Amino acid sequence: MEEQLKIDFEKKLKDFSYxxxxxxxxxxxxxxxxxxxxxxxxxENWKFSDxxxxxxxxxxxxxxxxxxKKENQIxxxxxxxxxxxxxxxxxxxxxxxxDFKFEDKDKIEVLVEQGEETIxxxxxxxxxxxxxxxxxxxxxxxxKNYSLKKPLVIYHSxxxxxxxxxxxxxxxxxxxxxxxxxxxxxxxxxxEKNFLNIYYNFQLDKSSILKNYKIDKSINNNVKYSYNNVKxxxxxxxxxxxxxxxSKFFKNEINCDLLGQHSSAFVNGIFDLxxxxxxxxxxxxxxLVENTKSYQLVKSVLEKKSKAVYQGxxxxxxxxxxxxxYQLSNAILLSENSEFNAKPELEIYADDVKCSHxxxxxxxxxxxxxxxxxxxxxYQEAKKLLINGFLLDVIEKITDEEIKNLIKNLLGVxx
Amino acid sequence: xxxxxxxxxKIDSKSILQDFKLEINPGEVHAIMGPNGSGKSTxxxxxxxxxxxxxxxxxxxxxxxxxxxxTEERAHKGIFLAFQYPLEIPGVNTNVFLxxxxxxxxxxxxxxxxxxxxxxxxxxxKAKELKFDKEKLGRQLNVGFSGGEKKxxxxxxxxxxxxxxxxxxxxxxxxxxxxxxxxxxxVNALRKKNNSFLIITHYQRLLEYIKPDFVHVLMNxxxxxxxxxxLALELEKKGYENIN
Numbered sequence: 210m211e212e213q214l215k216i217d218f219e220k221k222l223k224d225f226s227y228x229x230x231x232x233x234x235x236x237x238x239x240x241x242x243x244x245x246x247x248x249x250x251x252x253e254n255w256k257f258s259d260x261x262x263x264x265x266x267x268x269x270x271x272x273x274x275x276x277x278k279k280e281n282q283i284x285x286x287x288x289x290x291x292x293x294x295x296x297x298x299x300x301x302x303x304x305x306x307x308d309f310k311f312e313d314k315d316k317i318e319v320l321v322e323q324g325e326e327t328i329x330x331x332x333x334x335x336x337x338x339x340x341x342x343x344x345x346x347x348x349x350x351x352x353k354n355y356s357l358k359k360p361l362v363i364y365h366s367x368x369x370x371x372x373x374x375x376x377x378x379x380x381x382x383x384x385x386x387x388x389x390x391x392x393x394x395x396x397x398x399x400x401e402k403n404f405l406n407i408y409y410n411f412q413l414d415k416s417s418i419l420k421n422y423k424i425d426k427s428i429n430n431n432v433k434y435s436y437n438n439v440k441x442x443x444x445x446x447x448x449x450x451x452x453x454x455x456s457k458f459f460k461n462e463i464n465c466d467l468l469g470q471h472s473s474a475f476v477n478g479i480f481d482l483x484x485x486x487x488x489x490x491x492x493x494x495x496x497l498v499e500n501t502k503s504y505q506l507v508k509s510v511l512e513k514k515s516k517a518v519y520q521g522x523x524x525x526x527x528x529x530x531x532x533x534x535y536q537l538s539n540a541i542l543l544s545e546n547s548e549f550n551a552k553p554e555l556e557i558y559a560d561d562v563k564c565s566h567x568x569x570x571x572x573x574x575x576x577x578x579x580x581x582x583x584x585x586x587x588y589q590e591a592k593k594l595l596i597n598g599f600l601l602d603v604i605e606k607i608t609d610e611e612i613k614n615l616i617k618n619l620l621g622v623x624x
Numbered sequence: 625x626x627x628x629x630x631x632x633x634k635i636d637s638k639s640i641l642q643d644f645k646l647e648i649n650p651g652e653v654h655a656i657m658g659p660n661g662s663g664k665s666t667x668x669x670x671x672x673x674x675x676x677x678x679x680x681x682x683x684x685x686x687x688x689x690x691x692x693x694x695t696e697e698r699a700h701k702g703i704f705l706a707f708q709y710p711l712e713i714p715g716v717n718t719n720v721f722l723x724x725x726x727x728x729x730x731x732x733x734x735x736x737x738x739x740x741x742x743x744x745x746x747x748x749x750k751a752k753e754l755k756f757d758k759e760k761l762g763r764q765l766n767v768g769f770s771g772g773e774k775k776x777x778x779x780x781x782x783x784x785x786x787x788x789x790x791x792x793x794x795x796x797x798x799x800x801x802x803x804x805x806x807x808x809x810x811v812n813a814l815r816k817k818n819n820s821f822l823i824i825t826h827y828q829r830l831l832e833y834i835k836p837d838f839v840h841v842l843m844n845x846x847x848x849x850x851x852x853x854x855l856a857l858e859l860e861k862k863g864y865e866n867i868n
Contacts, residue, residue, distance in 0.1 A: 575675075580711045582695035583672045583704075584725035584781065585732065591696075594724065598715025598764070 210270065214243060217274035221342060224277065238340035245334035254333070257518040257550045258489045260434070263458050267432055268402045271375045277303050277344045286366050286397055291615050294362040294393070301367055302376035302405075303344050309361075316355040320348040332464075335434055339408045343377040351382070351417075356389035360612065365405060367398040367431075374403045381410040384417035384445075391609055394423040394435075396456065401430040410438045413445035415469065420448045422612055425455050426619050432458040443469030450607055451478035452616060453488040453517075460489040467494070467501035467529075476505045477606045480540075481620065482515035482547075489518035492536075496529040496562075503533070508603045509540035509570075510596050511547035522554040525562050532562040540570035541599060597622045625650050625820050626671075626789055631681035633666055633845075640666045641845040644681070648789070651817040655831055656824050657856065658842030659864045664824045665708060667842075668793040671822075672705040673698050685789065700732035702788030706778035706795050713765040718777070721765050722747060726784055750783045754810050771798035779810040790814070791822045796830035808833030828856040841867055 218239050222232065250259040264271065281300035288296070298306040309317050322345060331337075351357065367376065384390055398405075413419055421437065433456050439447050451461050465474040476492045494503040509517045523534040540549035553566035573595055581591035597620075604622060607613040631644040640663045648654050658664050670677055673695035683690040685701060693701065713721070727737040738746065751758055756776050766774050775795055782790055792811070796804055811821065811834050823836060831839070831853065839855040840847045841864070849855065849867060859867060 574711075577711050577713055579672075579674050579695060580707065580713070581721075581725075583699055583707075584721075584785070585696050585699035585729040586725060587694070587696045587728075590724070590728065594716055594721070595713065598713055601715035 210246075211243065213270065214239075214273055217272060218341065220274045235341050238337040241331070242334050242337040242341055245337070248334060254491060254520070257520070257552075258458070258460055258487065260335075260432075260460070263432060263487070264404055267430065267457055268373055268404060271373055271404060273342055273375050275301050275303065275342070275344075275374070275376060281305050281368055283366075285369070285399060286364055288364070289362065289395065289615070291618065292360065292611050294360045295357065297361065297363045297380075299363065299365050299378050301371050301374070302342075302378045304347055304378070304380075307347070311359040312357055313355070316352045317357075318350040318352070320350070321345045322348065332436065332438070335406055336408055336436060338375070339377040339379055339406050342375070343379045343408075346379055346381060348381040348383065351384045351388040351390055353385040354387045355385075357391065360391040360393050360609075362393045362395055365394065365396045365398070365407065367400045367403055367405070369399045371400045372402055375406060376403060377406045377408070379408040379410075381412075382419075383412040384414060384419060386415045387417060388414070389418040391420045391612065392422070393612065394421070396425045396429075396433070397427055398429050398431055403431050405431060405433045407433070407435040408438075409436070411440065411447070413439065413441045413447060413472075415442045416444040417442075418446045418448075420609055420612075421450070422607070422609075422616070423449070423451045423453075423461060424616065424619065425451075425453050425459055427455045429455055430457045432456070434460050434462070436462045437464065439463070439465045439474070441465060441467050441469060441472040441474065443471060445469065445472045446475075447473075448475045448608060449477070450616075451476075451490055452481070452619065453478060453490065454481040454486075456486065456488070458487050460491065462491045462493075464493045465495065465503070467496050467503070468498065470498050470500045473502040473504075475503070475606065476521075477603050478507045478519075479600055479603055479620070480507070480509035480511065480517035480519075481600075482509070482517055483512040485514045487516045487518075489520070491518075491520045491522075493522045493524065494534065496523070496525040496532040496534060498529055500531045501529060501533075503535070505536035506603050506606060507538040508600055509538070509549055510543065510600065511540060511549060512543045514544070514546045516548040516550070518550045518552075519568075520552045520554070521566070522556070523564055523566070525555075525557040525559050525564065527558040530559050530561040532559060532564065534562070534564040536566045538568045539599070541596065542570060542572055593621075625686060626822075627682070627684040629682040631670070631679065631683060633663070633670055634678040635666075635676065639845060640677075641670075643846060645847065646840065648820050648822060650788075650820055651815075652838065653815065653821040653823065653834065653836045654838045654840065655836040655856065656822065656840045656842050656847075657826065657828070657859055659826070662842045663845040664842055665793055668705055668708075668791045668822075668824055671698075671791055672703060696728070697732075699785075699787075700729055704782050704785055704787035704790045706775075706782055706790065706792045708793040708795075708797065710766050710774040710778050712767045712769075714767055716765045718763055718765045719744075719747065719761045722761075722781065722784055725781070729785060747784060750780055753813065754780050754783065755806050756780050772800060772803040775799055775807060776803065779807050783810055783814060786814070788818065789820050789822065791824070793824045794826065795823075796825055796827065804830065805833060828860040831856045
C-alpha cells in the first residue's frame with residue numbers, strides 16, 4: 210500500500226500548482242498517514258471496527274489518486290423529489306455542483322481554497338489522509354441572522370467505473386450569530402468497493418442552529434467514514450440524526466465541543482442493518498463550560514450477521530458545572546448471529562452535574578407478537594409493526610417535520 | 625361451532641390439560657370457572673394459537689382443524705381472545721393498530737377494507753358505547769393505560785372485530801364495579817344467535833351481568849362438573865374444594 214500511496218501522492222502534487230504552504234500542509238498530513246496507516250483494533254476508538262482489516266477483506270488494494278480536473282457526470286444521480294432543496298453534489302470526492310437557488314445570494318458565502326488549514330489538532334490518521342488527498346477545501350458561511358429557506362442536501366456519489374478507490378471530501382461550515390442550517394447528507398454511489406472519507410467542520414457562533422441528517426439507505430458494498438467536528442458557542446444547538454443502513458461498513462464519528470454556556474448537542478441514530486453490514490456511531494460530547502446539555506439516543510434493529518457499534522462518550526471538564534448529559538441505546542437482535550456492541554463512556558471532573566447512560570439489547574418480544582397475531586396480523590406484519598414502534602421515539606426526536614416525514618417514508622414507518 | 629375432544633396439553637412435560645372435552649354451539653355462552661393453576665389460561669392460549677405447548681387431541685372450529693391454522697388465521701376465521709394481561713406496545717398508535725387489525729381480517733375474508741373515514745366513524749361509535757376515552761385511541765397501544773382501560777380496550781377490539789367466538793380470559797379481574805358493568809354491556813351487545821362466548825373467570829361476579837347458558841368447573845386440567853348458571857352460585861357458596 211505504501212508504494213501506491215507514494216505514487217498517487219506524487220501524481221496529486223503535480224496536478225495543481227500548490228503554494229509552498231499548501232504543499233507543506235499536504236505533505237505533513239501525508240507523512241502522518243504513512244506513519245500511522247489505517248486505524249486498527251489496537252486503537253481503543255477502533256476496537257470494535259478494525260478499519261484496516263475491513264478495507265482488506267472488502268476492497269483489497271486501494272488506489273488514492275483522483276483526477277480532479279476531469280468533469281464527472283452528475284445527471285445519473287437520483288435526486289430526492291419529496292422536498293425542495295439546495296444542493297451540493299460530490300462525485301469521487303470532487304464537488305461538482307453547488308446550488309443555493311432558494312436562498313438570498315448575499316446571505317451565503319462560498320469560498321473555495323487550496324488547503325488552508327483551519328483546524329490544527331491532530332484528530333486521527335483518516336483526517337490526515339483526507340487533508341493529503343482531498344481537493345480544494347470548500348468553506349460555506351451562513352451570514353448573521355439568516356435561516357436557509359430550504360434544506361441543503363449534499364449528495365455523495367461515485368462514478369460508475371470508480372472501483373477500489375479512496376475518495377476524500379471536506380467541507381467547512383461557519384454559521385454566524387443566529388444563523389440556521391438544515392443539512393441532509395445522502396449517499397448515492399454508482400459503484401462498489403470504494404472507501405469514502407468525509408470530513409466536516411462546523412463553527413456554530415452564538416445562537417446558531419445546525420441540524421444535520423445523515424441518510425445511508427441505498428444498499429451498496431462501499432466502506433465509509435464520516436467525521437463531524439462541531440464547535441459550539443453560547444446558546445447554539447446542534448442536532449445530528451444518523452440513519453445508518455445501506456453501506457457495507459459505515460462509521461460516523463461526531464465530535465461536539467460545547468464551548469459556550471447554554472449550548473446543546475443532540476445525537477440520535479438508527480441502525481437498520483441486514484446481511485453482514487457493520488456500522489458504528491462514535492460520539493464525543495465535550496462539556497467544557499457551565500450549563501451545557503447533551504442528549505443521545507441510538508436504536509438498532511439487526512438482522513442476520515449484521516453488527517452495530519455505539520461508542521458514546523460524555524466528557525465533562527472541571528469547570529462545566531450544571532452539565533446535563535444523557536445517553537441511551539436499545540437494540541433488537543433479530544438473529545442469533547447479529548451483534549450489538551455498546552460502550553458508554555462518562556468522564557466527569559465536575560461535581561454538580563446530571564449525567565446518565567443506559568443500554569439494552571434483546572430479541573423481539575414473543576408475547577407481543579402473539580398479541581398482534583391474535584388480532585389477525587401475520588408474523589411479518591406483527592414484526593414490522595413492533596419494529597416501527599420501537600424506532601418511533603427516536604424518529605420523533607427529529608425536530609424538522611419535513612425531514613421527519615422523509616425519513617419515515619424511507620423506513621416505511623406509518624402512523 | 626367449537627368442538628374440543630380429548631385435548632391434552634403439556635408444557636415441558638408437565639401436564640396441564642387432560643382429556644378436556646367441550647362443545648360450544650352458535651349463540652351459546654359458556655363459562656369456565658376454576659381455581660388458580662387449573663389450566664384456564666392454557667386453554668385460551670391453545671385455542672388462539674400460542675406456541676410452546678405440546679398438544680394432542682382434536683379441536684374443530686366450524687369443522688376446521690384448529691391446530692392446522694396459524695394464530696392469525698384463527699383470527700381471520702373469527703376467534704378472538706381478550707387477554708388476561710393485555711400487552712403494552714410502545715410506539716404503536718391504538719387507532720392505527722385497530723385499523724390494521726380490522727383490515728387484515730377483512731382482507732383475509734375477501735371483504736372490502738375500510739378507509740380512514742369509515743374506520744374512524746366505526747371506532748368512534750364503538751368507543752362511545754363502551755365509554756372508552758376517545759383521547760386514548762390516539763395514544764400508544766395500552767401504554768400508560770390503567771388496568772381497567774386495558775380491559776375495556778380488549779372489549780373495544782372485540783366489538784370492532786365482531787368475532788364469532790370470543791374467549792374472555794379473566795376479563796373481570798382488576799375491574800371496578802362500573803367498569804365491570806360497561807364490559808358486560810359490551811359483551812351483551814354482541815350476543816347474537818351466531819356469536820358464541822367462552823368466559824373464563826375465577827368469580828361468579830361477572831356472570832351476574834353476563835348470563836351464561838352453561839357453567840363448567842375446571843380442576844387440575846379436567847372439567848369435573850357442568851351445569852347451568854346455578855352452578856356458579858353453588859361454587860360461590862361452597863368453594864372449589866367442596867364442589868363434588
